[in-house]
Amino acid sequence: MNWLSRFLPGSGPGLDAPQQASLDLAASLPAPDLARSHYETRYVVVNTETGPADGAQRLLAVGAVAINRGLIHADDAFQARLGDKPADALIGLLRFIARAPVVVFNAPFNRGMLERAFEQHLGTLPALEWLDLMVLLPSLYPERIGGQARMDAWLGAFGVDRLDPRDALLEALAVAQLHQVALARARSQGLSSPQDLLDTQSSRKWLRGG
Secondary structure (H helix, E strand, O other): OOOOHOOOOOOOOOOOOHHHHHHHHHOOOOOOOOOHHHHHHOEEEEEEEEEEEEEEEEEEEEEEEEOOOOOOEEEEEEEEEOOHHHHHHHHHHHHHHOOOEEOOOHHHHHHHHHHHHHHHHHHHOOOOEEHHHHHHHHHHOOOOOHHHHHHHHHHHHHOOOOOOOHHHHHHHHHHHHHHHHHHHHHHHHHOOOOOHHHHHHHHHHHHHHH
């Protein structure tokens, strides 16, 4: 089943007609050309805000920042709290992503939280392309940090300020700056496209047995 078929009418858990129409619109967008250069690509950096609930972590808010042609634009950002309308927040995030490659730091946590929320509130698991800077940065900058490290360590290595770890949008902005640093080194190493980064990420996971 492809991602478009998951958005057929009635696919979501109790979605109303306007919500379903928004999902249909998101699904109708073309897939990104992963062979294009980084500076012809719109990446979307996503971060989650979570909190405890019933002995587990639940998704409270999402923040996202776009990097378009290598630049961060202040007006190309998204933030929403799930609150009592989680489907609307998640639909808004998918509309903002617009099927661009998604960048996160620590995919097992951030991607995992988002995918569980998509399944729970939208009844779907969008087929997005995910890049994890926790995996990629050690490959690109082994002289800075030799293996996987926490986000604070990488921010410190490049002098990026962490304004508020509790704010999903500000955290996404910090990760976006790390991705700009990653793109600069990737290009110098001949990794010129999103597909090159996806291949590098897959190779590193294979070498680690992950």
